[in-house]
Amino acid sequence: MGMERGREKRKIALEVLNEVDKIVRLAKMLADEDDPFARYGVYTFLDAELKALTSLVHELVFSPE
Numbered sequence: 803m804g805m806e807r808g809r810e811k812r813k814i815a816l817e818v819l820n821e822v823d824k825i826v827r828l829a830k831m832l833a834d835e836d837d838p839f840a841r842y843g844v845y846t847f848l849d850a851e852l853k854a855l856t857s858l859v860h861e862l863v864f865s866p867e
Contacts, residue, residue: 814862821855 825848832844 811862814858818855818858818862821851821858825851825855 828844828848828851832841832848835841835844
């Protein structure tokens with residue numbers, strides 16, 4: 803049971819890293835964007851990614867062993 807929980811935590815950690823990668827790419831895209839409407843779209847998507855990241859970290863840290 804302990805090994806399976808370790809695998810689950812590693813899976814969640816990989817999902818967190820994937821979300822962080824998306825956020826970094828979006829931030830770079832945002833820095834290069836001149837169109838205010840496109841910027842708004844990137845901000846909205848970035849907000850959603852940060853919420854997903856927060857949820858994954860919460861699950862990783864606070865889920866019962």
